[in-house]
Amino acid sequence: MKPEHLLKIIFEYTTRITNERNLDTVLTLMADMGRDMIDADRCTVWLIDRVHEELWTRVAHEVGELRIPLDAGLVGHSISTGESVFINDAYTNEQYKEVLSTGALRTDLLTGYTTKALIVIPFRSNDGKIMGCFQAVNKNSNDGAFTKQDLEYLTLAASYSGKCLESALLSHEIEETQKEIIFTMGEIGESRSKETGNHVKRVAEYSSVIARGLGLSFHDSEILRMASPMHDIGKVAIPDDILNNPGKLTEEEYEIMKTHAEIGYNLLRKSSRPILQAAAIVAYQHHEKWDGTGYPRGLQGEQIHIYGRITAIADVFDALGSHRIYKEAWPLEDILKYIESERGKHFDPRVVDVFMDQLPAILQIRSSYSDVNLR
Structure with missing residues (x-):
């Protein structure tokens, strides 16, 4: 990808993400930005649900909400270790064979999708805590393989997105609190x-x-x-x-x-x-x-x-x-x-x-x- 095209993608998405406070929309924009930056077939933004000890995504290209155990698969591995994962042989990779069987490949069974290549990159809040991760799947190329440059580009997207997501999560929490108060007040009137x-x-x-x-x-x-x-x-x-x-x-x-x-x-x-x-x-x-x-x-x-x-x-x-x-x-x-x-x-x-x-x-x-x- 030419640098000027990459900059155009980054500028367009960061402008939209910065002005958005709806959590679902922010997550969608983040996934779209990651996908477009590295020409991936799919990109998923996973978040940590500490209450249920799960990883979840409401936004995954072509599929609905997904939930997996906090330590499942390469996503769980990346979040627990803080390390990025880069592989182009999902079904034969020996290094990650065990964790692949509990994550991406199990998800394939649920969705009917075939995972070949994967990039997983954790992202952090302003205070350095891991909040979730980007997961890109399958490059749109003849061999479907990602490059080291793709890893660098997605790392850039993750670095920016973690900071913006923190603001969106705060707005989401405030909105959910407002909803709860409104329903409670309504119930008081009815009771x-x-x-x-x-x-x-x-x-x-x-x-x-x-x-x-x-x-x-x-x-x-x-x-x-x-x-x-x-x-x-x-x-x-x-x-x-x-x-x-x-x-x-x-x-x-x-x-x-x-x-x-x-x-x-x-x-x-x-x-x-x-x-x-x-x-x-x-x-x-x-x-x-x-x-x-x-x-x-x-x-x-x-x-x-x-x-x-x-x-x-x-x-x-x-x-x-x-x-x-x-x-x-x-x-x-x-x-x-x-x-x-x-x-x-x-x-x-x-x-x-x-x-x-x-x-x-x-x-x-x-x-x-x-x-x-x-x-």
Whole structure:
């Protein structure tokens, strides 16, 4: 490879990696950069999972997530010793014959791939600790063999990537913590009305499926999935005697109950974080109706944010299908008839259509997060 072409690859990828904080995207870019720098058939970025004593990759070209024991194969050998590995005869190599049988060759059996040549290079954090490694497989050349120059180039990629990955892992940890806090807060709101935490999990997953079916981007669908558990957070301020009343609420009690939408909005609206901003919208608008008869503001049609319109149908579907203190769960057939009858009244017609299209996935979610199954 000509030096100017190599520099172009490095510049293009480092610019993108530096500006990216999503862990999956960073790992994908790292794998792509390594592959392109040495013209490998495949490149995998392995990370250490200290909790489970495993090596894992969510990004491996042509395959999905893989997990292997921490000491397995050449990847485990490289990480445990801190040494790079360079071989061009995977199935006959005597030096690494034993470790190959527990790693790359075993993976071949799982994936149907044939490994000939391998480069494995550990990468380190800013404080020098090994975080994982690059693994390149099979050179795209007539003999499929890597060169010493390929080893040097991939070492360069590993040196840079370790530093960037540390920042992405920190951002990922912060994001996962935020998700956990949001789900916990959502469960608090539900538990005060004697509803299960699984309700907010189901509504979150339903909302994400519907959003993707409507053509929202992956980013926006994920924002909604993380925000929708907060839809009833305002219930924390509703008195117990109203919240848990098994009978029909009086008009005055119902007006108090309705205030949970605005209360939730006011709890969340001052945040500058995109997830909590979305949660404020969902809390405020998930009781609005397409025909303008909802609350708290009587919004109509597309005045209602798409997040509110999606969460509305997800929440109603799950509420009708769940046992509550004031009602028994409805049969699925009755729920679907009700949703169809509210098309263009309570619900956005387009959202109803997508809901029905996505019903198999929605029912799978309902089964996976069943209150019975998770007790």
